[in-house]
Amino acid sequence: MTLTGGQLQQTARDTAGALGDVSRGRPFTPHFEVWKVRGKVFLIVTEDDPDQQIITVKVDPHEGDALRRDHDSITRGHYLDKQHWISIGPGPRRHYTTCRGVGAGLLRSRLGPAFGAAFVSGQPLSLFGVDDSSRPLADRMRPRTLADVVGQDHLLEEDAPLGRMVGAHRLVSMILWGPPGCGKTTIARLLAEDTNLAFEPLSATFSGVADLRKVFQTAKRRREVGQGTLLFVDEIHRFNRAQQDSFLPYVEDGTIVLVGATTENPSFELNGALLSRCQVFVLKRLDEVALSTLINRAEDIVGAPLPLDEIARQALIAMADGDGRYLLNMIEQVQHLAEPVDSASLAAAVQKRAPLYDKSQEGHYNLISALHKSMRGSDPDAALYWLARMLDGGEDPLFIARRITRFATEDIGMADPNAIQQALAAWDIYERLGSPEGELAIAQAVLYLATAPKSIGVYRGFNKATAAAKRTGSLMPPAHILNAPTRLMKDLGYGKGYQYDPDTDTGFSGADYFPHGMTRQTFYEPTANGYERSITERLKLWAQQRDANPSTSTANNSITPETD
Structure with a gap:
């Protein structure tokens, strides 16, 4: 449910009456601003007197009458939740935020009413709330709910793995493995919000064991008061083995729910002990439908269609190469181009995404x-x-x-x-x-x-011969194929009875060249493909000649080949 402008007006009047004591008896002339951030509506109440302090009230969009009216929390500021703090400072119709929490940058110093038109018309607020054009488009369009995430329905639908976890309000530690720009960070944040877990983001690139210890101690304290912690580690594959091991006891006892994000294969980059405690979910690169949805949403945000013809629009999707963040960055470059823009002009205006390729990964x-x-x-x-x-x-x-x-x-x-x-x-x-x-x-x-014709006859034959060589030890070659450079070796029978095959009538003597004590074996079995077809015929002919002249064989049957 989204509060309409009329409902917010009434809420503003009720709030002004409830907060009259803040003016310390002076006439209270309020000025109202409305902000919608991550699905929650905030009513900013200020006085026309520029020297007066700001008053901020949180309005739950599902329960419009549930207002924070505690005097201290209003005059000094109050929490959105346990991570995001809105501080209240002096100034003419301004409000500020600290740099604490992932949502800290969402509310910035502003002047004037944010949604005066909504008050007048009574129309629902926009899906994405206040549009601050100073922020990157990718940040302004970051999904507020899991239903807004595109391209990952195989994980997020109600009957999908993550959808079932959210429905049961119970998460397990997990690794989100997917290419850049597919929504890993956003999904982790929304999982924390939907299961009421404190969200602790870390980057493995900039964090070490000391940072992890702080998070673990904070998570322990939260757990003592019944608050769970979702620790999100971006680029978790950059942690070394020792750093990965530090997660184990805290994942094991439930102090944290670990959600690691990686673009690399977890089988290669994460140790087995951590993988055994986490489920691995594979996120897909965004397909054409998902990227088209992002373009449509971006056009709603900027308030105008992109100056692209249909071919250029398809080219823009192709240039993103499945990366939603890169697509939105390109949209920021093209939204102010002069119309019309065709595919050739588009290629000159924006840079194609670098191929997703790592020569060592x-x-x-x-x-x-x-x-x-x-x-x-x-x-x-x-x-x-x-x-x-x-x-x-x-x-x-x-x-x-x-x-x-x-x-x-x-x-x-x-x-x-x-x-x-x-x-x-x-x-x-x-x-x-x-x-x-x-x-x-x-x-x-x-x-x-x-x-070319294919055959693994050589590969298979060599493997068989290698196995036979290891199995038969150090059998000597038969004497008839040994050279006899000395008289002694001749007297011992070296080279006796050797037949020089090229000098025979058929060019084939049929002699047995296997060692004594080993029966003849067939290692090379040519196929009927390509040149091996003629080799097969030749080997059959030689086998027939060998069988027809067994006297040339010197084989000994004491060692026989192993059967597979």
Whole structure:
């Protein structure tokens, strides 16, 4: 429910009568201002006499007659809640706030009535309350309720995880993992408000153990009087292991409800003990619908449509790349542009958001995995896309060259023996030419590998041979394939009976080259893909020749291969 102007007028009259004693018997001529902040309405009552002190009264929007009338709290100031303090100071129709609490900047020094029009017309107040254009648009549009948050319905709807917690009025410690500008900080603050927890924000970038100790001690004192504490730690992944461990006893005994925000994968950045005490919720990057909603709300706030045609509007959404905060910052840049603005003019007026990519963190491994799997799946278009994403994000092209060389041996192998040459050539060309010319060679190699026949016959065969080598110890090679550079070695039978395969009629002798004490095993099993099709036929022929001339075999059956 929102109080209308008429209701506020009546509240103002009632307040003036109730506070008559503040004037110390003098005629009391009040002046009224109305502010709506975070869903709560504040009635600012001042006297026309510029030397008189301000009087501030809090009006609950759901109970318009519930006024704070305590004389001391009014003349000295009063709390919005246990975190946000409105101080009352002298001056002509002014009010001030201290810098205490996350809401401290919401009420600023002002002159004159804030909502005189609302009193006259009796219309409901705006959804976002007083619009202070000196504040960034992203701050002016910060959601006041969880219902105002866009793009995270999978967590915030009534039957979603966080929605159920709020409905039950019981939060658990959690990690909010998501990209920048998706609403992590706002959600944490609103969770505290909706569950009546004191909100303690910290940034891991600027805070240390000493700051944490202060918060923990304050939370203990609150708990003694029945007040819970939600400790919000932004960029929690920046805390080291010891700092993360300091949370454990206080999370364990319920002194604090920890809400950590991170853009990095918690599995890599947070220790296991802390993760076991927290639920991890994944926030999504804002989609086109959510970003369009933010644009519509921004137009309501600024009071005019953006000077963009439909194509430019879509381009603005694309340039935000899922970051709501960045979108609102761009809107501030374009709202005063001359009409009309097309997509070309928009690109010249605002800067595209830098790609979300960190060469040493999860984004780095996610994108190289996407490139690798796209090539493995023989999708050249997707492979080119992920290559371009990595290069656009600032990835070292030589890292990509090394990875595609590995791909050529691991996923193509003998299906196309030329693949490894293509990868090495791209690597060499880039080292000679550098960027951007050398990047084209890498792109060519990526396309060659993506369209080449695939086989892991080499990879699988080598793994089997490695396992057999570890299993069979130090068996000696058979004597017939050993060199005999000395008479003694010849006398011992080294090289005796060796057949020089290229000098045979078929170029194949069929000799057994496995060590004595080990049966023949098959490690390499070529596929029917690419060049391996002809290899398969050749191996079948040689196997038949070997079976037809068993006298060439020197195998000993004392060691047999393990079965899988």
